[in-house]
Amino acid sequence: MFRHIFIYRLKVLMKNKSMLFWTLIFPIALATFFKLSLGGLVEQGTFRAINVVVVEQVRQDGFMDIMESLSTGDEPLFNMTVLDMDAAEARLEDEEVAAIITVNETIGMTVNQSGFGQSIVKSFLDQYNNTADAVSTILAINPSAHESIANDLRSRVTYTMEEPITDSKMDITLNYFYALIAMASLYGGFFGVEEVNNIQANLSVHAARVNVAPVHKLKAFLYSTSASFLIQYSEMLVFLAYLRYILNVDFGDRFGLILVTTFVGSLVGLSLGAFVSALLKSNEDVKTGILIGMTMTGAFLAGMMFGDMKYIVQTKFPIVAILNPVNLLSDAYYSLYFYDDYVRYSQNIVILLIFSFVFCAATYMIIRRRKYASL
Amino acid sequence: MPVFNLCLKILKKNLPVMSIYFGVFIMVSFIMMSNASGSQTGYSxxxxxxxxxxxxxxxxxxxxxxxxxxxxxxxxxxxxxxxxxxxxxxxxxxxxxxxxxxxxxxxxxxxxxxxxxxxxxxxxxxxxxxxxxxxxxxxxxxxxxxxxxxxxxxxxxxxxxxxSQDTKVSMLSSERIYGEQGMMQYYFNYLAYTFMFVLILGISVIMLVFNDLSIKRRNACSPISASKINFQFYLANMLFTFVSWIILVSVSLAFGHKELSSPNTWYFIFNSLLFALTASGIGFFIGNLVKGREAISAVANSFTLGTCFISGVFVPQVLLGEGVLRLASFFPTYWYVKANAQIAGITNHSWSNLNGVGNTFLVQLGFAAAFFVLAMVVGKRKQMAVEEE
Missing domain, CATH: 3.40.1710 (abc type-2 transporter like fold)
Known part of the structure; x- marks a missing residue:
C-alpha cells in the first residue's frame, strides 16, 4: 500500500506547477535578487579615503604637510583637493566631498550633513587643534618641557592592537541568505496544507473519496506526506546547491550538519502547513495566504528584508526570536558557520524539533477520527 | 450598476489576503519607527x-x-x-x-x-x-x-x-533635517511593496473573472452595452486603487506625523499618487497576461519583491551596484523611490530644485501610460483571438 500511495502521490505533486514554483523557483528568484542587490551592503561601513576640500585662507605649511602625508600612501585617510571657497562649496553642495576644511588662524570645517566621514574629519582636526592646546598648556606650566614634547610629537605611539576573533568573514549578507533558506523551508508548508486538504473529507472531494477507501486514514496520510516530504527536501537540496555553487554563498564546511538542519527545516515547514490547514476550515487560498503571511513576517523578523532586524529582535524581544521558526532555522545555519562549538546550534535545533512535534501532535489531534455520515 | 457591484464583490472576497499585506506594511513601518534615531538638525x-x-x-x-x-x-x-x-x-x-x-x-x-x-x-x-x-x-x-x-x-x-575643545563646524545650509525627521521618505518607500502587490492582485483577479470566455460571452449578450460594462469596470478599479492609496498614505502620514508640517509632504503624497497610477497600469497589464489565480499570486509576488529589491525599497539605492540600478531603472518602482529621495532632499522650493523631481515624476507618468497601452494592446489581441474561435 505504501508504495502505491507514495508513488502516485509523487506523480501528482510533480505535476503541480504552482507548488513547484512557490517551493523552488520563487526562492531561487529571491536569492538571485538578493545577490544582485546586497553587494553594496558588504561595502557599507567599510572605510574608504574621505573626500575633502581644503581651502587655504592663511598659509599654514605645517598643517598642509600633515594633510599631504595623510592623503598619500597605501591606505590614505583623505582624498584631498585644494580649491577656493566658492568651488569648494559647490562640491560640498553636490555631495562630492564630505567636508570643507578651512585653514585660517584656526582650522575649521564646513559640512552639509552629519556622518562618519564628517566625524572622522572632525576627529582629525580636533586631534590637530587639541594637541596644540595641550602643548601650550604644558609649556605654560613647565617651560623647560619643550624637548620632551618635541620628542613625543615626533613619535606618536600606537596603543591599540588588533586581536581578530574569527577567521570567518564578517559578511553581513550571509544572514539574508540564511533567512531565505529558512523561508523556503517553511514554504514547504504548502505541501502540508495540500496533504491535509487531501485527507480531511470535509475539505476536498478527493479527501472524501480517500475516506471511503478501506485504508487506515492516518496511514494514508503518512504515506502521502512522505512523498511531499521527499519532494520538499530534494527541492531544498537543489536550492542549497544553487546558493552554494551558483551564487557562491558560504556555508562553512560542516556539510553533514547543514543537511541535517535542512532536514529539520523541511520537517518544521511541512508540519506547520499541515497544522494550519487542519486548524482552519476556510478555503485553500486563505490557508496559503496565512502561511505566506506567517512565513514572511517570520522572515522579516529574522532579518531577511532588513538585516538589523534580527539583532533588534534578539536583543529587545528575545522571546520573539525564540518563537520564530524562521529565525531559529537561519540562526542554526549562522551558528554552524561562525561557531566552533555546538551549544547555540543544538539549542536552535531542539526548539525547532519541539515546534514540529507540537505541530504534528496538534494536527493528529485535529484530524483523527473525523467521520462524516454525509457531506 | 451590476458590473461595478460584481467587481467590489470579487475584491471583498480577496480582502483577507490583501489585509495581510497591509499588516506587513504597518509592521515594517512600526519597527522602522521604533528604530529611528532621534531627530537632529545641524551637525553632530x-x-x-x-x-x-x-x-x-x-x-x-x-x-x-x-x-x-x-x-x-x-x-x-x-x-x-x-x-x-x-x-x-x-x-x-x-x-x-x-x-x-x-x-x-x-x-x-x-x-x-x-x-x-x-x-x-x-x-x-x-x-x-x-x-x-x-x-x-x-x-x-x-x-x-x-x-x-x-x-x-x-x-x-x-x-x-x-x-574638550571642539573644532568649529559650520553647516552649509541649516535647513536639512535628519534622523527621525527624515523618516517620511522611508515610510513612503515601504508603501511601494504593499501597494504594488495589492493593486496587481486586486485588479488582475477582477480581470481574470471578466476574461473568462464563458462569462465574456454571457456579458456580450447582456442588455448592458459594452461601453457601460467597461465604464463600471474601470470605475470599480479606480475606486479600489483610490481606497488602497488613501489607506496606505494615511498610514505613512500617521507614522511620519512629526514632519507633516513640512511642505515636502505634499510632494510625497503626489508621488505616491503617480505610483498608484503606474501600479494599476501594471495590474491591468498582468491581469491581461496571466491565465490562472495561482499564476497571479506567483507573478504578483515575484514582480513586486523583485522590483522592490533592485529598486531600493528595502535596501537603500546608494548601496546598490551600478548595474543593478541600471536594470532597476526599467521599472517604475526605481523612479518612485528615487523621487522620494529627491523630495526628501528639497530644502528650498526654487524652480531648479524642483526640476529634478519633476523629471522623475514625468518618467513615472510615462511608465503609467506605457503599461496602460500595453494592457490595452494585449487585451485587444486576446479579444480578437476569442472572436476568431
Missing amino acids: DVKTDIAILADEESVLIDGLKTSLSDVANFIEIGDERSQIQDALYFRRVGYVLRIPSGFTEEFLAGGTPTLSKTVVPGSNSSMYIDMNIEQYLNTARLYANAMPEMPLDELTEAVLGNL
Whole structure:
C-alpha cells in the first residue's frame, strides 16, 4: 500500500506547477535578487579615503604637510583637493566631498550633513587643534618641557592592537541568505496544507473519496506526506546547491550538519502547513495566504528584508526570536558557520524539533477520527 | 450598476489576503519607527556603538571613557567569545576594547602597553574610535613625559580639558533635517511593496473573472452595452486603487506625523499618487497576461519583491551596484523611490530644485501610460483571438 500511495502521490505533486514554483523557483528568484542587490551592503561601513576640500585662507605649511602625508600612501585617510571657497562649496553642495576644511588662524570645517566621514574629519582636526592646546598648556606650566614634547610629537605611539576573533568573514549578507533558506523551508508548508486538504473529507472531494477507501486514514496520510516530504527536501537540496555553487554563498564546511538542519527545516515547514490547514476550515487560498503571511513576517523578523532586524529582535524581544521558526532555522545555519562549538546550534535545533512535534501532535489531534455520515 | 457591484464583490472576497499585506506594511513601518534615531538638525558627531571590557579601573581609564563618550555609546555585552562575535557580526557594536590589568601602571612608567581591540575589519567605526583612543593616550603621554611628578587625577583633568575643545563646524545650509525627521521618505518607500502587490492582485483577479470566455460571452449578450460594462469596470478599479492609496498614505502620514508640517509632504503624497497610477497600469497589464489565480499570486509576488529589491525599497539605492540600478531603472518602482529621495532632499522650493523631481515624476507618468497601452494592446489581441474561435 505504501508504495502505491507514495508513488502516485509523487506523480501528482510533480505535476503541480504552482507548488513547484512557490517551493523552488520563487526562492531561487529571491536569492538571485538578493545577490544582485546586497553587494553594496558588504561595502557599507567599510572605510574608504574621505573626500575633502581644503581651502587655504592663511598659509599654514605645517598643517598642509600633515594633510599631504595623510592623503598619500597605501591606505590614505583623505582624498584631498585644494580649491577656493566658492568651488569648494559647490562640491560640498553636490555631495562630492564630505567636508570643507578651512585653514585660517584656526582650522575649521564646513559640512552639509552629519556622518562618519564628517566625524572622522572632525576627529582629525580636533586631534590637530587639541594637541596644540595641550602643548601650550604644558609649556605654560613647565617651560623647560619643550624637548620632551618635541620628542613625543615626533613619535606618536600606537596603543591599540588588533586581536581578530574569527577567521570567518564578517559578511553581513550571509544572514539574508540564511533567512531565505529558512523561508523556503517553511514554504514547504504548502505541501502540508495540500496533504491535509487531501485527507480531511470535509475539505476536498478527493479527501472524501480517500475516506471511503478501506485504508487506515492516518496511514494514508503518512504515506502521502512522505512523498511531499521527499519532494520538499530534494527541492531544498537543489536550492542549497544553487546558493552554494551558483551564487557562491558560504556555508562553512560542516556539510553533514547543514543537511541535517535542512532536514529539520523541511520537517518544521511541512508540519506547520499541515497544522494550519487542519486548524482552519476556510478555503485553500486563505490557508496559503496565512502561511505566506506567517512565513514572511517570520522572515522579516529574522532579518531577511532588513538585516538589523534580527539583532533588534534578539536583543529587545528575545522571546520573539525564540518563537520564530524562521529565525531559529537561519540562526542554526549562522551558528554552524561562525561557531566552533555546538551549544547555540543544538539549542536552535531542539526548539525547532519541539515546534514540529507540537505541530504534528496538534494536527493528529485535529484530524483523527473525523467521520462524516454525509457531506 | 451590476458590473461595478460584481467587481467590489470579487475584491471583498480577496480582502483577507490583501489585509495581510497591509499588516506587513504597518509592521515594517512600526519597527522602522521604533528604530529611528532621534531627530537632529545641524551637525553632530556620529556616535558609534562600542563595548569596553576593562580588567582594571583607574583614573586614567575613567578619563578615556569620558573622552570616548563624545563619539561612542557604550554597550554592555557579555565577555564570552560567542557573545563578542555575535555583537560584532550583527554590528551591535563596531569595536570591542579590552583593557588589560596593569595598563595604567605601565603607561605611567613610560612604557607602551597595548589595549587589545576586536573590530569589524576595515570599518569606519574602528578607524574613528582608534583615532580618539590614540589621541587621548598620546596627549596623556605628553603630560606624563613632560611632568612626571603630576598627580594622575590632575593629568587626566588637564587632558580632558584640552580634548574638550571642539573644532568649529559650520553647516552649509541649516535647513536639512535628519534622523527621525527624515523618516517620511522611508515610510513612503515601504508603501511601494504593499501597494504594488495589492493593486496587481486586486485588479488582475477582477480581470481574470471578466476574461473568462464563458462569462465574456454571457456579458456580450447582456442588455448592458459594452461601453457601460467597461465604464463600471474601470470605475470599480479606480475606486479600489483610490481606497488602497488613501489607506496606505494615511498610514505613512500617521507614522511620519512629526514632519507633516513640512511642505515636502505634499510632494510625497503626489508621488505616491503617480505610483498608484503606474501600479494599476501594471495590474491591468498582468491581469491581461496571466491565465490562472495561482499564476497571479506567483507573478504578483515575484514582480513586486523583485522590483522592490533592485529598486531600493528595502535596501537603500546608494548601496546598490551600478548595474543593478541600471536594470532597476526599467521599472517604475526605481523612479518612485528615487523621487522620494529627491523630495526628501528639497530644502528650498526654487524652480531648479524642483526640476529634478519633476523629471522623475514625468518618467513615472510615462511608465503609467506605457503599461496602460500595453494592457490595452494585449487585451485587444486576446479579444480578437476569442472572436476568431
